[in-house]
């Protein structure tokens with residue numbers, strides 16, 4: 001095996017890992033703020049992909065062009081899901097929360113099948129088509145753009161949490177709901193915001209993926225499992241942790257498929273995760 | 289509640305025993321078998337997930353262990369599936385110990401996620417292994433063999449009564465656990481693990497007991513499934529959606545209650561079958577839409593499960609005081 | 617002569633950079649009541665956590681009947697006859713009062729009916745008998761603290777560690793609690809009692825140990841402790857060295 005090939009594989013793993021990370025930070029944000037694991041998170045991604053697809057199929061608009069609209073749309077979907085369902089189970093036991101978001105997952109998948117048929121679809125030409133060469137290596141432009149978009153979005157979320165008043169309020173709510181309430185922060189608003197941002201992140205990932213990935217009602221299932229791993233690996237609630245875990249998992253996945261057997265690449269990723277939580281139950285960057 | 293519950297259980301039992309006399313429609317019998325198999329899984333899950341509060345979302349691994357061990361033994365070595373059922377239970381219990389050793393250190397969501405990972409690993413390994421049938425799975429030989437061979441073609445009734453028997457046995461194990469010191473300890477661990485330890489309760493030991501019982505019983509359900517369907521593959525016996533469904537049954541009925549998972553299975557299977565029959569024909573996911581929406585509605589309006597409808601609602605602990613003033 | 621029931625030597629516990637206990641030592645004889653006092657954050661609960669096995673001390677020895685027990689897990693320590701309560705109550709909320717105490721009793725009596733009898737007796741002893749069949753979550757805070765004490769007592773301990781069981785109680789409730797601790801001692805059970813409120817502990821303690829910033833600053837009979845200048849300074853600050861009220 002050549003060094004180029006190795007490097008090529010490694011970098012394409014990182015490119016994909018960054019998109020994984022973008023799906024996961026939405027999930028981890030929601031978890032961090034309100035201790036709920038959203039099983040329907042992959043479906044936000046799916047909706048993002050379909051939004052991009054239909055804008056393209058109906059009006060010929062490129063997924064990259066409609067990206068801001070997709071983001072807004074998914075933000076609204078996230079807030080709506082919170083308002084209509086999640087708000088009512090905020091204080092319910094963990095078990096019924098699992099039950100509710102799992103029900104949402106089935107509902108959304110069914111809805112997509114009902115509205116858009118269980119077919120595979122794709123956006124067959126986009127402004128980001130083509131290849132880029134870099135130091136003797138070649139990458140698909142859509143993959144590079146998607147990874148770049150994922151990094152930008154992740155950075156934006158991170159900066160939002162870190163440098164804005166609203167972001168600080170969100171973090172305060174995540175750290176201690178009661179204390180945040182005493183400071184006059186409206187927890188309900190923060191929860192809705194977390195769902196909005198979380199869904200929007202998945203929406204961005206979906207729109208970016210739509211430029212090169214097949215679109216179908218169950219597409220979320222592929223991503224949700226990895227997103228769970230990233231959230232647990234990075235530490236529940238840690239955006240930065242999910243980001244690094246995404247890169248790590250992207251590398252392990254391609255290298256596993258490359259050096260061993262593609263059929264077992266998930267085994268490798270999941271085993272890595274189990275080993276990490278065995279030594280650090282709170283994940284790589286989670287608070288103990 | 290207690291007397292009403294017993295009466296209800298006896299009534300249900302009588303109805304269950306008499307059910308095949310009421311209808312000979314194969315679809316109904318099939319639905320009833322499915323219901324009881326589902327209930328048995330929920331009851332088995334309940335020992336670990338309900339009483340001990342260790343929410344496993346990887347129970348399909350144990351179910352699959354039961355299905356695969358008995359199938360391999362009977363297909364390759366001609367061993368009776370009844371013995372295979374025992375062997376499967378032992379293998380699953382061993383797998384449970386293997387899973388529990390690292391995972392019991394994890395709490396709440398962390399534990400649930402780790403069990404998903406374990407389930408997915410087992411599924412991927414079987415998927416990739418030719419010796420275990422890979423993604424294609426196994427067909428079990430057809431043909432009536434009588435009781436010892438565990439294949440019945442002429443009528444589905446033997447499966448019905450075996451499923452009922454297995455369900456009752458599983459409920460029986462729960463009942464015994466629940467009334468012994470183990471049951472008290474499991475509930476203590478679920479409520480306040482640190483307090484339980486201060487009273488001399490070893491967390492790993494008792495969680496492990498719950499795991500072994502739960503995994504073993506789940507595997508027995510897996511063997512029954514394999515013998516009834518006469519076909520197994522990773523998708524049908526090892527998937528995470530099966531794991532989640534097992535948990536849902538118990539949660540829907542009321543986790544940590546004796547009869548809750550049975551109620552949950554009855555309701556869930558009824559909803560599933562009804563939506564499938566009513567809307568499934570279109571192939572357009574209408575059944576999923578209705579089914580998913582119903583799950584959400586139940587979770588929102590009956591968070592403690594159906595069994596919660598029958599118990600007196602314990603008053604909630606006083607809510608934390610509202611913030612006095614807001615400083616925007 | 618036999619070894620003391622409990623002997624603590626050089627107990628030190630660090631959390632990262634923070635030293636919660638430093639070189640704490642004391643001994644306790646069978647059937648003795650020791651008061652462990654000190655201002656907020658002095659390290660009292662940390663001592664309990666080390667004694668009960670909730671985390672191993674950074675260094676130091678804990679001898680129970682002369683045998684080292686530091687580093688043993690809580691369940692092993694409980695089996696050796698040490699029981700504790702928690703500063704923030706940790707009752708089993710899904711159970712009744714009786715069931716809570718039964719879980720304690722099961723340490724020595726695995727059979728459920730026998731555990732129920734023992735639990736019932738213990739509840740009658742601590743005065744909670746009439747609430748036996750109520751859901752534990754319905755108790756008042758004072759009753760919850762008493763329930764925790766009952767549950768610990770039901771394990772049949774020789775040493776009971778009580779962490780602020782009197783905090784937040786009314787004057788008459790404090791009086792009842794004081795009486796109860798005395799009756800427990802009369803059964804031959806040694807007690808270490810952590811309290812902020814000196815009034816609760818002074819009249820019953822055989823001996824007091826005072827912690828400040830993780831260190832032992834005084835030890836002796838209550839009468840001596842209440843006039844010890846170091847203790848008064850720790851509690852009231854420099855300005856109050858004149859004899860207190």
Ligand SMILES: Nc1ncnc2c1ncn2[C@@H]1O[C@H](COP(=O)(O)OP(=O)(O)OP(=O)(O)O)[C@@H](O)[C@H]1O
Pocket residue numbers: 631634635636654655656657658659660661662663703812
């Ligand atoms: N698990 C822990 N991790 C980190 N620091 C801890 C931990 N437990 C206690 N501490 C710290 O150790 C110090 C002593 O705490 P401890 O709870 O023992 O005090 P205390 O005397 O019981 O106080 P109080 O009267 O408020 O109950 C405190 O500064 C506390 O913040």
Ligand SMILES: [Mg+2]
Pocket residue numbers: 660661662703
């Ligand atoms: Mg304390």
